[in-house]
Amino acid sequence: MRLPDGVSPSETGIIWSLRLPRVFLAFLAGASLSVSGAVMQSVLKNPLASSFTLGVSSGASLGAGLVILCGLTLPFAGAFTIPLAGFIFSVLAIFAVMRFSRAIDPGLSNNTIILAGMILSLFINAILTLLSALSKEEINRLIFWQMGSFALKGWTPVLILAPILTIGIAAIYFFSRELDIMTFSDDEAAAIGVNVKRTRRTLVLLSSLITGCTIAFTGVIGFIDLAVPHIVRRIFGPAHRTLIPFSALTGGIFMVIADLLARTIIPPLDLPVGAITAALGTPFFAWVYVSSRRNPA
Amino acid sequence: MNDSILIQGKNLSAGYSADILHDVAIALHAGERLAIIGPNGCGKTTLLRVLSGILPYKGSLLQTIQDKDSTRRGKAVERTSLSGREASRETGFLAQLSSSWFSFRVYDTVMLGRYNRQKPGFFSSPSRTDREAVESALKSCGIENIPDESLSRLSGGQLQRVFLARTLAQDPAVLLLDEPTNHLDLHFQFEFLDLIDRWVSSGTRGAVGVFHDLSLALRFADTMLLMDEGRVISCGSPKDIVHGKEINKVYKMDVSLSVHSLLQNW
Helix, strand or coil: CCCCCCCCHHHHHHHHHHHHHHHHHHHHHHHHHHHHHHHHHHHCCCCCCCCCCCCHHHHHHHHHHHHHHHCCCCCCCHHHHHHHHHHHHHHHHHHHHHHHHHHHCCCCCHHHHHHHHHHHHHHHHHHHHHHHHHCCCCHHHHHHHHHCCCCCCCCHHHHHHHHHHHHHHHHHHHCHHHHHHHCCCHHHHHHHCCCHHHHHHHHHHHHHHHHHHHHHHHCCCCCHHHHHHHHHHHHHCCCHHHHHHHHHHHHHHHHHHHHHHHHHCCCCCCCCHHHHHHHHHHHHHHHHHHHHHHCCC | CCCCEEEEEEEEEEECCCEEEEEEEEEEECCCEEEEECCCCCCHHHHHHHHCCCCCCEEEEEEECCCCCCCCCCCEEEHHHCCHHHHHHHEEEECCCCCCCCCCEHHHHHHHHHHHHCCCCCCCCCCHHHHHHHHHHHHHCCCCCCCCCEHHHCCHHHHHHHHHHHHHHHCCCEEEEECCCCCCCHHHHHHHHHHHHHHHCCCCCEEEEECCCHHHHHHHCCEEEEEECCEEEEEECHHHHHHCHHHHHHHCCCHHHHHHHHHCCC
């Protein structure tokens, strides 16, 4: 295939190996974070629930942080040591949260899970702060990873994430009706015929899986998982048959735009995309909090 | 009322960290309306949660399968051997207070009650039977004119009707009602009790209701069960129970005298 005149090979190279994978990665990350936010909020019946309040993100940070600070590289994983550690630790974190919740409250009530998640997050963040204070040289790398970015990752994360996230989101979509029912009380959901404990465990694990994998490659990107499901609910209603696919779509597009802004707003600086989503997301977080206080359920 | 038994519980104990129910026996027959009464904290709601399968129990709780599609129809089986879907065809539970953080439409909320009849899967959609069941439940509860209203815009009484409609759409053999008239206005309290009468009169169904208002309990019940401190104190005809000796001991007052003097104010 011949390129039109005036398009140099270096430009196609930039588009093919830098820009395009970056756009795909941003879309995948936005989609998976938004879907997992929607699931966590519905399953835990809490509009402020997200992978952050449940300790999933902190878990991933700790995993990546340990690798960076100790300068570890696993022989078989190579460049994937950080993503792998991030993923493993995020799953460990959600297991710890569920285990701890069950130990203090066998009924596994939603408030207990959120409380346990918050406690674990605070605890892990404290450890991270201590660790980074101890090793000043690596602190910049850790901070940069925690801010999240889609730059210079190439095609590999896209090719790994695409199948995992597609399967994960499809599996979540399969539980649309159970998700609808579980937004009501556990007692009612059980009486309607849903196996509440098992379904909730499955859904929390599925959404931790897709967030853990995503965060592991991109670093921590906040607020999108909290904000996007709320916007989609306002526009398309709370039924999960529409909420799940439209959260994926809206989240993906939102993340691509946020990343575009991060790259172009102050050229030639490549701002961390997490800062853009957080800057847009923080006022939104406050608005959700205030308006949900105003209309108590 | 005929003799076929729907629910039979024996030696039931249940609770949370410690047992609240002790050695409870309960029976519900087809066509029967059973009222559970007793002071606060006596275990009424706990017993209802056991009957609805929400709370695990010790002892025996037999459920006679009424579901037409079940291969075990007519057999009395232990409650714990039923799957969630099977159980939800036998008992439906109307909680005392309900809500959702997320604003579902009235119609969609009632349709959730059809979960136990729908096939799981990506593309299964409500059948005609499902839609008819939902529409008739909406009509029974007097909310057929607000199917598109969002739950967040409804009053407490309207919400209670929506959740009743959802439980009716579920089409269980036994309705388990936790203080069902609590949020309803006077008119719909009476309408509600008429509705339950008609619903139970099909002959293969039954209802168990927890009541604080003893006058409503009398209006509702064929049989009354008086509880105190997690035990069944007496069970029998409603008149006998409310005029018996035990009720005054349990409520620490002359119940019938007090209610009569209250009504003297009219």
